[in-house]
Amino acid sequence: MTYNETIECLYDLKDAEKVIFKEKKFGIIANNSLGIYHKELKMIAKEIGQNNELAIQLFDSGIYEGRLLCSKMFKPKDVTEPLMEKWVKSFENWEICDSFSMGLFSKSKFALAKILEWTERKSEFEKRAGFAIMASYCMADKISENELFEQFFPIIKREANDERLYVKKAVNWALRNIGKRNIDLNRKAIEVAYEILKFESNSAKWIGKNALTELQKGNMRMSDYPRVEYRSPLSKNV
Known part of the structure; x- marks a missing residue:
């Protein structure tokens, strides 16, 4: 799955009501959130697999769920201290x-x-x-x-x-x-x-x-x- 395809997939799952629910129920306040549950993101990450380049692109997308996907797709052995500090x-x-x-x-x-x-x-x-x-x-x-x-x-x-x-x-x-x-x-x-x-x-x-x-x-x-x-x-x- 390419970067554009992944972003399109995220927007297909966009749900404003979930943004409100997550804030009220769990205290999760996030900038530029689309309102996608964790279990849905896990399924996307599993389908794509580990991909460092795509993970970094998703983090830099400015979309909250893109950043969450980064945490599920980046290979732990390839993590660097500068990236950890940035994140x-x-x-x-x-x-x-x-x-x-x-x-x-x-x-x-x-x-x-x-x-x-x-x-x-x-x-x-x-x-x-x-x-x-x-x-x-x-x-x-x-x-x-x-x-x-x-x-x-x-x-x-x-x-x-x-x-x-x-x-x-x-x-x-x-x-x-x-x-x-x-x-x-x-x-x-x-x-x-x-x-x-x-x-x-x-x-x-x-x-x-x-x-x-x-x-x-x-x-x-x-x-x-x-x-x-x-x-x-x-x-x-x-």
Whole structure:
């Protein structure tokens, strides 16, 4: 599918009522939005496949859904820091922030560097991007040991007092996902949540309470990462 064909496809799906609904229901406010749901964009991206050149053209189209498509079509291994900086500075709501952070940035070789860097940013959605990458990386990386994820706890505590809605939700999200990796990190995440609960800010109290509610559930689904099977070469024929 060419650039013009893709744009034509997007305009065929244009729905002004969905723009209003997304704003009222989910707080998604976007410039030049056509009103297309995420599931429809996923179908388009699947049909086209990964295509870096087209993805960049769509991002630069000025159409909100074109930018969302970029996050689904660009190859994570080809992401560069200049592109990440260009894209993160354009984020205007949680939807596009999370689409890039989860689907693209967390799978790139710069994921850990951007977690450390962007969680210190002033901009609400740039900071959220750092924590969204963190939350997603906790599920994407299935082989790293606990020590890698424990280094995120001081960052979470440092930013737990940020009262902005989409920052505190992302901080909470990251803490919960770390606590879902395995039983050891679950215990440590619970300890951190109790520490945060002692902070004076309303955001910290919300983060701590909400995280504890989920992390202490008896039926909470938990992974058992890292899932690495070590086999001796001598055991191949056993």
